[in-house]
Amino acid sequence: MKFYSEMNKEELMSEKNALEAEYENYKNAGLKLDMSRGKPGAEQLDISMPMLDTLTSSSGCFTDEGVDCRNYGILDGIPALKKIFADVLGVKPENVFVGGNSSLNMMFDTITCFMTQGISGCEPWIKQGKIKFLCPVPGYDRHFGITEFYGFEMINIPMDSNGPDMDLVEELVSKDSSIKGIWCVPKYSNPSGITYSDDVVRRFAALKPAAKDFRIMWDNAYVIHDVADSGDKLLNLMDECIKNGNEDLPVMFTSTSKITFPGAGVAAMACSDNNMKVFKGRYQYQTIGYDKLNQLRHLRYLKNTQGLIDYMAKHKAVIAPKFKCVLDMLNENVKDTGCAKWENPNGGYFVSVDVLEGTAKEVVRLCKEAGVVLTGAGATYPYGKDPKDSNIRIAPTYPSVGELAQAMQIFCVCTKLAAVRKLLG
């Protein structure tokens, strides 16, 4: 097979006719599949069902310290769970705050806190006029949603297999004090699946932003979510920041949404003493405390940090075949045409595919017409605008492998069909 880019018009027409026939067949098959979000499948959720049976008696509802988790009390999470999240995020337990079921909510609250309370001696962001935020792309739509909600100007930062373009990041933040932060998913990035290189992490830790109140939103959602046998290693950002006297730069987040239950997990954040003082100064008015029974349920079930890490092997067993399916299908059906590129992630929740420029929206439309709903084209860019109309996020976890194979056949046909049509003009 020649690359589409090397085909002449006749060859493309012939390919187009073949693809259209194939596409009609799939359309007539009447598949209905929603792959729009990074949702675990039922098999994954079933793994954690025993967690719901861990709190069986009144006396079993107490922490080691004797706190009754059914009652009021404890603002920042039960100690043994703080310890686990501290290990996972690479910080000290006293720098961890365990919250409710959503790390996104903690990120939203963090940005909101910066909006209304000044940090590092600065005015609240909302009073500083135009605020800008750096957004490595492709990235996570719900991150961009928060900064769009508050009216920030979002600046695209290109990503490669090492992470964000740090030359650009350094240049921008050192010059422009209206740039207040950056969104990062440093490990198994959403959606590209790459992990930031040691050099990128070191350069983040050494940033000298013009804005004293610049913060790195370090969303480590997939910190222990390996799919490959040999997972990626992410350098410890907080350690590097401390070496540079920059420990106030990062605010870190993670959760068990993709470990236990997306709808009923536990989220946590971590940061320096200075930042924690600001956040706790707000949290103490925001709530009396988060759901400690759910925290205790997680602790009883996962036991400790090693227990948590070991637990991920069960997820890997379910997820790895799904990633393999997606990548196999792409390699078999698309690679030879040269009309799309993708990463081979070692973990996380997504496969990011760059289809022929100017065809992503059309691929998503064609897939939808054939019964496969994908994440909207453009969703991985601020304002939903992919300047090249090229990136599509594939979320393989929700369907079964069988459904996924069907869906990927459709995706591959649609990717190729949109490409040849585009090339034919």
Next chain:
Amino acid sequence: MKFYSEMNKEELMSEKNALEAEYENYKNAGLKLDMSRGKPGAEQLDISMPMLDTLTSSSGCFTDEGVDCRNYGILDGIPALKKIFADVLGVKPENVFVGGNSSLNMMFDTITCFMTQGISGCEPWIKQGKIKFLCPVPGYDRHFGITEFYGFEMINIPMDSNGPDMDLVEELVSKDSSIKGIWCVPKYSNPSGITYSDDVVRRFAALKPAAKDFRIMWDNAYVIHDVADSGDKLLNLMDECIKNGNEDLPVMFTSTSKITFPGAGVAAMACSDNNMKVFKGRYQYQTIGYDKLNQLRHLRYLKNTQGLIDYMAKHKAVIAPKFKCVLDMLNENVKDTGCAKWENPNGGYFVSVDVLEGTAKEVVRLCKEAGVVLTGAGATYPYGKDPKDSNIRIAPTYPSVGELAQAMQIFCVCTKLAAVRKLLG
């Protein structure tokens, strides 16, 4: 016994000596009891333990509509639980938003939303300069904490057995557009235990605030929390508001914190279509959804609105003897001295005692020295400042009846001792 106010110096001296001897005895007994917060006791928490066993299988984790509560999805709460909260708050289910474990958090988020997003065509509060908020007193310290955190000027509104002084409320809100809202606990008010009269509710519903973005924060925390056999009836505020075309005025809140578990209950809010549009416009960026498994757990256990109401009889059986103990002790030991006043609440979580003016701090100090920690004097007022230094909130639910009787003996002695010392000058 004469009223202290009618005693001469000799009689007061004699009373003082007797009280000091009694106080020393209690001090030496070495009691240790924390009555500082409105926490349910263990016996109450045990009532709800079976709730933790309601989710036993994967198939049992689905709503009637087929939504898997373990996974992502549903922003505003599972439908059957929305229905229950709608009934309880007296609104339509579509005007309810079910959230996480804390109604205080929903109130904080509501105020924060008004701070950063304009409502009713107005600028965000944070951009409007000096903002004022009305605070019926005595009231709930955590309400005042939120408005203090954001730097609002809080204005005390006296309460009587009908509710807030509505002449004053009407006058202030009609004249001053910088007054943006009022905190209300309309039923079994925290701490006085009174329920707003029909006339007060009607006058709230008919308010004509100078500020278009004025809102009533209607915290119905104790909406079904009767202690007496014949509970108070609260007029439906939303119905009255609709009659006046004022449906955007109230934002209502409640929770199961004092029904199931304070640390792991479910909270809800309710408001008009216009307000809900604003809140949902924010919630959709704030989170993917709240803990639906805990929502489902509550639904399975409480079943429906009648089930919820019936359930409160179990709480009443535990709490009513505690309220009786507090009131009996006050009647037996303090009433004849005329040195304190209190309400006889038909429900809620507190007994509010007004001790002799200028002695509340001293009573709390004396109690603490004898081993009984009460809510800090002044806590029921904005900025922690009770201008008369008179109000003390007694929270009878946490101790056992036996401990409570001991604690109340100490409280009564301290109340009288502080009074005679004050009168002696």
